Amino acid sequence: KRNVHRPRIFLPHLVASMEEVEQTYIMIKPDGVQRGLVGEIISRFERKGFKLTGLKLFQCPKELAEEHYKDLKSKPFFPKLIDYITSDPVVCMAWEGIGVVASARKLIGATNPLNAEPGTIRGDLAVQTGRNVVHGSDSPDNGKREIGLWFEEGELCAWAAVQEPWLIE
Ligand code: ADP
Secondary structure (H helix, E strand, O other), X not given: OOOOOOOOOOOHHXXXXXXXXXXXXXXXXXXHHHOOOHHHHHHHHHHXXXXXXXXXXXXXXXXXXXXXOHHHOOOOOHHHXXXXXXXXXXXXXXXXXXXXXXXXXXXXXXXXXXXXOEOEHHHHHXXXXXXXXXXXXXXXXXXXXXXXXXXXXXXOOOOOOOOHHHHOO
């Protein structure tokens, strides 16, 4: 008799060892926290299928904000940017997945929310560059660098998500 309930065999550990798996640093900026958008923003990354590996609410010290944005030091808006990021708590997150760095940038949308496509976080939820609710690393190298800056090693978790075989063939 044919077994119609034959279970599938999944090997999730193979997924985690794949080369395309990247890490990105996503941060909900103080305006996103103040506006009550934390759940909304986390949901978008969860629903896409990425894996959360680090999460905390954090009051950012000035030195860390300056280090994080050091490439923008010469910009006229730099002091205002540091004041903004350190003005109130942020939500720090590490996300993992295949192509997560570029995909997260797409989910976030253009730097100026007025240019961000509808359907993106900034396109749907923000109006000004100086209050654009969320940060996402712009390269895999910066993803690693920024996760290292914002998290202690013990704050990150490696775990196998039960949905992985349904996301990745
Ligand atoms: P993104 O965050 O999209 O990677 P950038 O790396 O260019 O963009 O800039 C980092 C952050 O600096 C922006 O998200 C925004 O908060 C701030 N910023 C950039 N340009 C301006 C500007 N012209 N005026 C005010 N803030 C700015």
